Amino acid sequence: MSRLVTSLFRKSLSKQTVHRVRRVCVYKYKPATPGWSLWVRNFSGLPDVDYTxxxxxxxxxxxxxxxxxxxxxxxxxxxxxxxxxxxxxxxxxxxxxxxxxxxxxxxxxxxxxxxxxxxxxxxxxxxxxxxxxxxxxxxxxxxxxxxxxxxxxxxxxxxxxxxxxxx
The missing domain is CATH 3.40.250.10 (Rhodanese-like domain)
Known part of the structure; x- marks a missing residue:
């Protein structure tokens, strides 16, 4: 799941930042209101994946x-x-x-x-x-x-x- 989100973020980035993408971990939760939402957090302690x-x-x-x-x-x-x-x-x-x-x-x-x-x-x-x-x-x-x-x-x-x- 995180690879899919990473690739989606990569496609939406501007040309200046296309080579550095932060890997994310995705959490699903069911809020009080109907529908699903995504929470994203960064892994800490490691650099971004470098695509230079x-x-x-x-x-x-x-x-x-x-x-x-x-x-x-x-x-x-x-x-x-x-x-x-x-x-x-x-x-x-x-x-x-x-x-x-x-x-x-x-x-x-x-x-x-x-x-x-x-x-x-x-x-x-x-x-x-x-x-x-x-x-x-x-x-x-x-x-x-x-x-x-x-x-x-x-x-x-x-x-x-x-x-x-x-x-």
């Missing part, structure tokens, strides 16, 4: 990146969420979004011990994904602040992957 083209990996590019050795795909969901399934790729990591900055600040040796692969270099290609785009946006911003300049995020995330039937 420079930060987004397109659907086709994401699918092709999954098959490449030079693209690190980082799932920033929790381990419990990953039990439901993951997007398979040649180079895949799970780093929860709130641990991305700490993980990318580790020394090369500590990173390899913890995650089993070499630490991405600042010029390596990386793509973050989560459930629906907010946590991947936060992870993207964390990586960019550390100087990783070739990273993007897949805003559709796991929800879009499931919608495509690729599970």
């Amino acid at each position: 083209p420079a930060y987004v990996i397109g659907d086709d590019d994401f699918v092709s990146a999954l098959k490449k050795d030079d693209y690190v795909i980082i799932d920033v969901r929790t381990p419990k969420e990953i039990e439901e399934g993951k997007i398979s790729s040649k180079v895949w990591l799970n780093i929860p979004y709130d641990e991305v900055a700490g993980a990318l600040n580790l020394s090369d040796d500590k990173f390899k011990v913890k995650f089993g692969i070499n630490k991405p270099r600042k010029d390596d290609k990386m793509a973050f994904y989560c459930l629906g785009g907010m946590r991947s946006t936060a992870a993207l911003y964390s990586a960019q602040e550390l100087g990783f300049n070739r990273c993007k995020h897949f805003p559709g995330g796991w929800e879009q992957w499931v919608e495509w039937g690729k599970v």
